[in-house]
Amino acid sequence: MEGDAMSFSPPPYPYDRLDVLKKSAERFEGGPIDCSIGTPIDPPFQGAIDELARATGARGYPTSAGSPEFRSAGAEWLKRRFNVDISIDNLAACIGTKEFVGTLAGYLHLRTPERDTVLFPAISYPTYAMGATLAGLRSVPVAMVNGKLDLGSISPADISRALVLWSNSPSNPTGFLDDLEAVAKWGRANNVLVASDECYAEFTWLGKPRTILEHGDTGVLAVHSISKRSNLAGVRAGFYAGDAEVVAFLRSVRQHAGFMVAGPVQSAVAAAYRDDAHVEVQKKIYLSRLEMMSEALEAFGVTAPVPEGSFYLWCSKDGMDGWELAALLAETSGLIVGPGELYGESGAAFARVAVVQPDERLALAAERLSKG
Numbered sequence: 001m002e003g004d005a006m007s008f009s010p011p012p013y014p015y016d017r018l019d020v021l022k023k024s025a026e027r028f029e030g031g032p033i034d035c036s037i038g039t040p041i042d043p044p045f046q047g048a049i050d051e052l053a054r055a056t057g058a059r060g061y062p063t064s065a066g067s068p069e070f071r072s073a074g075a076e077w078l079k080r081r082f083n084v085d086i087s088i089d090n091l092a093a094c095i096g097t098k099e100f101v102g103t104l105a106g107y108l109h110l111r112t113p114e115r116d117t118v119l120f121p122a123i124s125y126p127t128y129a130m131g132a133t134l135a136g137l138r139s140v141p142v143a144m145v146n147g148k149l150d151l152g153s154i155s156p157a158d159i160s161r162a163l164v165l166w167s168n169s170p171s172n173p174t175g176f177l178d179d180l181e182a183v184a185k186w187g188r189a190n191n192v193l194v195a196s197d198e199c200y201a202e203f204t205w206l207g208k209p210r211t212i213l214e215h216g217d218t219g220v221l222a223v224h225s226i227s228k229r230s231n232l233a234g235v236r237a238g239f240y241a242g243d244a245e246v247v248a249f250l251r252s253v254r255q256h257a258g259f260m261v262a263g264p265v266q267s268a269v270a271a272a273y274r275d276d277a278h279v280e281v282q283k284k285i286y287l288s289r290l291e292m293m294s295e296a297l298e299a300f301g302v303t304a305p306v307p308e309g310s311f312y313l314w315c316s317k318d319g320m321d322g323w324e325l326a327a328l329l330a331e332t333s334g335l336i337v338g339p340g341e342l343y344g345e346s347g348a349a350f351a352r353v354a355v356v357q358p359d360e361r362l363a364l365a366a367e368r369l370s371k372g
Helices: 014-025 046-054 068-082 097-111 127-134 156-161 180-189 244-257 263-273 277-299 322-333 359-371
Strands: 091-094 117-121 138-142 162-168 193-197 220-225 238-242 312-315 351-354
Touching: 014 322, 046 263, 068 091, 068 238, 068 263, 091 097, 091 244, 097 127, 097 162, 097 193, 097 220, 097 238, 097 244, 117 127, 117 156, 127 138, 156 162, 162 180, 180 193, 238 244, 277 312, 277 359, 322 351, 322 359
Parallel strands: 117 138, 117 162, 162 193, 193 220
Antiparallel strands: 091 238, 220 238, 312 351
């Protein structure tokens, strides 16, 4: 072979590494209780299901940016929930926010080819870094202090090369809330776009839900998903909103790439964003589950405080790393959790518990823990 070039080999998908834990939990009557992935299991908003059944917009090609109805529903929700005014021209659809997170860096690099770096929280959702990898770019983790981005730790060299800084508040996996005003100001001061992943905003337990758009839309994007809010992860839809120039560029390039949310899905999502009552019900369910599992884990000797936001418990136990803690929980209770190392080396001492199993399954896990 000539040269030293190597083809890209995707790493193992993070959650595929948990099979060994599942095997050790199979001995329990009733089987494993899988709290490793944040997949909603509660009933979706019925109004959205009704819209899917009507199949509005199924015949023709849907607009890539989203229908006026879809974009208006998103903008009205931002106004209602956060008291933010944004033009529907500065809001556009995406096929679930994971797709948007995974492709944003590559598109921004087309716009600003002299920059090649993605900044992301050192403990975070793996797709921020993977988006850079898939685009052939650099990814640089930003240290966290008390759950917030340590913006002062970012080197001038990395700032000069940065295409985007990702923020995630409430955080997956830690549940901490970041200072979005400080992040927005830092981005503008350093001419770095800030992309704020806010898909857990509805599940904010410390204070009111918040968005980076409360601090202006110049130089920022807010990214929102219907998956968690309305238990509609399977329909794959969300939106991004913010800086007019950036949104216009992304709308155009994504249209050329053929990214389109299905027409019936757009109608269903519009209906979901126009209803808040089902979200209030879901918030009570998640908070109750967090409190129940926090109490059960603490009684078992695991530090598992109720988070500031999200539906995850960020857990630790003295003398154990996250994989050891995950193994202990699987062996003693059949509870499958995500070792913190899946979310970055800085999370290695922790494990994440997603309270997305039905109440009776979580109660079973709590009962097993009490006997462990």
